[in-house]
Amino acid sequence: MANHEDTFKPGSRLSQWLDERLPVARMMHGQFVDFPTPRNLNYLWTFGGILTFCLGVQIITGIVLAMHYVPNDKMAFDSIEHIRRNVNYGWLLRSVHAVGASMFFVAVYVHIARGLYYGSYKAPREILWILGVIIYLLMMATGFLGYTLPWGQMSFWGVTVITNLFSSLDAVIPGLGTAIVTWLWGGYSVSGVTLNRFFSLHYLLPFVIAGVVGLHIWALHVVGQNNPIGIDIKTKSDSVPMAPYAVMKDLFALFVFIMLFAWFVFFAPDYLGHADNYVEANPLVTPPHIVPEWYYLPFYAILRAVPSKLGGVVLMFGSILVLLFLPWLDTSRVRSARYRPIFKWLLVLFFFTFLALGYLGSKPAEGIYVLWAQIFTAYYFLFFLVLMPIVGVLETPSPMPRSITESVLGDRAAPAKS
Amino acid sequence: MTLAHWTNRLAIGALALASGFAGGAATFYSPVHAAGGEPIHIERQEWSFAGVRGRFDREQLQRGFQVYKEVCASCHGLKRVYFRNLVERGGPMFDEESVKALAASWPNQIFDGPNENGDIATRRGALIKRPALLSDPILGPYDNDKQARAAQNGALPPDLSLITKARSVEFHGGVFAHIGQMLMDIANGYQEAGANYLYALLTGYKDPPKGVTLADGMNYNAAFPGHQIAMVAPFVDGSVKYQNEAVPRTVSQYSKDVTAFLAWAADPRLEERKRMGWLVMLYLLVTAVLLYFAKKRLWSTLH
Numbered sequence: 001m002a003n004h005e006d007t008f009k010p011g012s013r014l015s016q017w018l019d020e021r022l023p024v025a026r027m028m029h030g031q032f033v034d035f036p037t038p039r040n041l042n043y044l045w046t047f048g049g050i051l052t053f054c055l056g057v058q059i060i061t062g063i064v065l066a067m068h069y070v071p072n073d074k075m076a077f078d079s080i081e082h083i084r085r086n087v088n089y090g091w092l093l094r095s096v097h098a099v100g101a102s103m104f105f106v107a108v109y110v111h112i113a114r115g116l117y118y119g120s121y122k123a124p125r126e127i128l129w130i131l132g133v134i135i136y137l138l139m140m141a142t143g144f145l146g147y148t149l150p151w152g153q154m155s156f157w158g159v160t161v162i163t164n165l166f167s168s169l170d171a172v173i174p175g176l177g178t179a180i181v182t183w184l185w186g187g188y189s190v191s192g193v194t195l196n197r198f199f200s201l202h203y204l205l206p207f208v209i210a211g212v213v214g215l216h217i218w219a220l221h222v223v224g225q226n227n228p229i230g231i232d233i234k235t236k237s238d239s240v241p242m243a244p245y246a247v248m249k250d251l252f253a254l255f256v257f258i259m260l261f262a263w264f265v266f267f268a269p270d271y272l273g274h275a276d277n278y279v280e281a282n283p284l285v286t287p288p289h290i291v292p293e294w295y296y297l298p299f300y301a302i303l304r305a306v307p308s309k310l311g312g313v314v315l316m317f318g319s320i321l322v323l324l325f326l327p328w329l330d331t332s333r334v335r336s337a338r339y340r341p342i343f344k345w346l347l348v349l350f351f352f353t354f355l356a357l358g359y360l361g362s363k364p365a366e367g368i369y370v371l372w373a374q375i376f377t378a379y380y381f382l383f384f385l386v387l388m389p390i391v392g393v394l395e396t397p398s399p400m401p402r403s404i405t406e407s408v409l410g411d412r413a414a415p416a417k418s
Numbered sequence: 419m420t421l422a423h424w425t426n427r428l429a430i431g432a433l434a435l436a437s438g439f440a441g442g443a444a445t446f447y448s449p450v451h452a453a454g455g456e457p458i459h460i461e462r463q464e465w466s467f468a469g470v471r472g473r474f475d476r477e478q479l480q481r482g483f484q485v486y487k488e489v490c491a492s493c494h495g496l497k498r499v500y501f502r503n504l505v506e507r508g509g510p511m512f513d514e515e516s517v518k519a520l521a522a523s524w525p526n527q528i529f530d531g532p533n534e535n536g537d538i539a540t541r542r543g544a545l546i547k548r549p550a551l552l553s554d555p556i557l558g559p560y561d562n563d564k565q566a567r568a569a570q571n572g573a574l575p576p577d578l579s580l581i582t583k584a585r586s587v588e589f590h591g592g593v594f595a596h597i598g599q600m601l602m603d604i605a606n607g608y609q610e611a612g613a614n615y616l617y618a619l620l621t622g623y624k625d626p627p628k629g630v631t632l633a634d635g636m637n638y639n640a641a642f643p644g645h646q647i648a649m650v651a652p653f654v655d656g657s658v659k660y661q662n663e664a665v666p667r668t669v670s671q672y673s674k675d676v677t678a679f680l681a682w683a684a685d686p687r688l689e690e691r692k693r694m695g696w697l698v699m700l701y702l703l704v705t706a707v708l709l710y711f712a713k714k715r716l717w718s719t720l721h
């Protein structure tokens with residue numbers, strides 16, 4: 001929050017000199033040391049920091065990988081193998097980057113689910129939330145572009161299938177879709193030209209993400225963090241300074257997260273990938289099942305649940321874009337689902353739906369799988385577009401504590417003084 | 419009894435429970451590439467290199483290389499593996515002199531571009547090649563895919579450097595059993611589906627069942643998707659003479675050994691990776707515990 005106490009004291013003559021001219025240190029101190037954080041945050045609030053870590057890891061490992069990688073259709077696959085086998089610690093770099101992408105998505109899904117459960121998207125955090133959705137879209141784009149680079153069978157055919165989705169626009173304006181696809185490919189098929197431009201964009205987008213993350217954190221620090229009870233900080237005893245309290249907690253959570261990360265890197269680096277991507281891309285051989293990376297599976301299931309191609313594409317993009325409107329679709333004034341007896345269970349069902357769609361996305365689109373995908377897709381949209389607005393009006397919230405302090409200390413809470 | 423063994427036991431127990439949950443459906447694996455038809459069953463094998471504490475068995479790698487050299491190399495290349503790799507730590511670790519000699523006598527020589535005279539081919543049109551050095555890749559018999567197909571009746575014997583990573587198997591069974599299995603595999607660091615498939619393929623040659631007619635030049639294989647494979651059964655019992663008399667000279671043993679060798683070829687850093695993994699995990703654990711107590715102490719002053 002913008003208006004908290006400033007305890008910054010320049011430690012040396014130099015830092016005082018600088019403070020009078022460009023008070024960067026004072027700003028950082030204000031935003032990351034003094035910054036008041038609600039004292040009742042649980043560990044789900046550590047994932048923002050974890051995501052920042054993930055972004056840093058991807059950028060650093062990515063830059064070093066790019067020193068050895070060759071973005072050329074004849075050499076890309078070989079260059080990855082060269083990195084795995086011959087570059088010093090290349091196997092480690094590559095595993096960290098590949099596993100890192102998955103871990104980034106694990107963290108972002110927890111982060112988003114946290115936001116949904118505790119109503120962090122509601123006023124005054126609308127912009128913060130929307131910036132989050134934009135980051136998420138950029139992450140998906142970056143992951144998709146990156147998956148092309150090893151130029152394995154799944155890379156090649158994944159790109160072919162996904163870029164081809166745009167051709168469904170032909171149903172709206174004849175020729176439009178095909179024109180877009182040709183433009184994306186840089187030719188009449190996925191080729192080395194496509195690979196080269198995808199590499200360029202894959203290198204660019206993480207820095208765009210970093211920029212939007214900057215805005216995201218800025219917006220966060222204007223309105224302050226939400227918390228598990230969804231009631232604003234009112235008194236000094238409701239909050240603790242970010243450093244050392246929140247920082248220490250974040251650090252512990254980060255290390256636990258890195259343990260999971262490292263487990264995959266060292267003991268199962270290929271587990272999350274697909275065997276077909278160890279076969280070099282071959283435009284003449286189509287793999288029997290083309291599946292995207294696990295983190296896109298729920299959306300892939302939605303895409304295939306719809307019999308019409310255009311309809312599938314619209315619903316798939318719609319399923320993400322609908323998130324942009326949550327602050328207005330949710331009509332309840334209570335933020336935290338903890339005090340919303342009906343909404344809470346609808347939301348839990350939504351989380352289940354999302355996981356189920358992920359499972360169905362990994363299955364062939366046939367028989368009973370399609371029917372289930374349609375049922376879950378229906379609930380996905382029903383939840384956001386119908387239940388959320390209605391339940392917010394109908395539901396009677398359960399009793400809430402009066403303040404953060406009361407929720408933490410119960411009877412021991414000192415009488416509120418403001 | 420290794421740790422991996424017991425965790426596997428646990429996994430089987432959990433699986434039994436979980437599959438009960440999913441209506442008692444039987445669970446099994448089939449090759450990912452199988453398209454339609456009756457699913458093929460691929461058994462899981464015990465591999466010394468599987469799991470979080472997995473290590474290659476040095477002697478097995480050496481025997482596996484012998485099988486590759488004497489059998490597979492007449493059709494398949496191993497181009498991402500260099501002769502020097504055979505000497506390095508974590509691999510078969512042959513001694514350097516014998517690998518030098520091996521490279522020099524490797525029948526599939528190296529084409530290095532034009533020679534001193536600027537020629538690339540002999541008068542009779544063959545590429546001019548030189549003997550391999552330690553720094554050269556282990557090449558197969560064919561200069562390119564077209565030559566390979568021409569020699570193999572139209573079929574292409576793939577390079578084997580990545581084969582155990584490039585194949586996988588698919589789980590059949592209930593949702594919950596599947597999730598249980600995935601969690602157990604992650605917890606065990608088990609990602610050897612490709613090796614299981616390769617072993618099943620090499621031991622999968624059988625007489626075709628009644629009513630199955632094979633296309634020309636095709637062989638029946640129980641594990642191969644579609645069951646008709648252009649590769650002939652590569653060995654029979656006794657084909658390869660192992661030095662160590664104690665090791666059985668059977669198809670099953672050859673298949674195990676060459677699969678282990680190819681698993682190393684696809685993942686030559688496996689031992690280094692797992693060894694480092696334990697150090698990293700230890701460091702993370704200790705730090706996390708310290709951070710936890712530091713955090714606890716810090717926050718305890720608040721209330």
Ligand code: HEM
Pocket residue numbers: 044045046047048049051052055108111112115118120121125128129131132133134135136209213216217220224225226227323
């Ligand atoms: C690169 C990806 C991202 C990074 C680095 C990031 C970073 C952060 C950080 C550091 C915080 C403060 C700590 C916390 O509350 O966990 C935060 C809060 C928040 N983020 Fe993100 N974020 C990312 C993606 C997203 C996405 C995809 C969304 C939603 C679609 C989102 C929505 C939010 C919201 C609503 C808050 C405020 C939470 C609250 O106060 O309860 N973020 N983010």
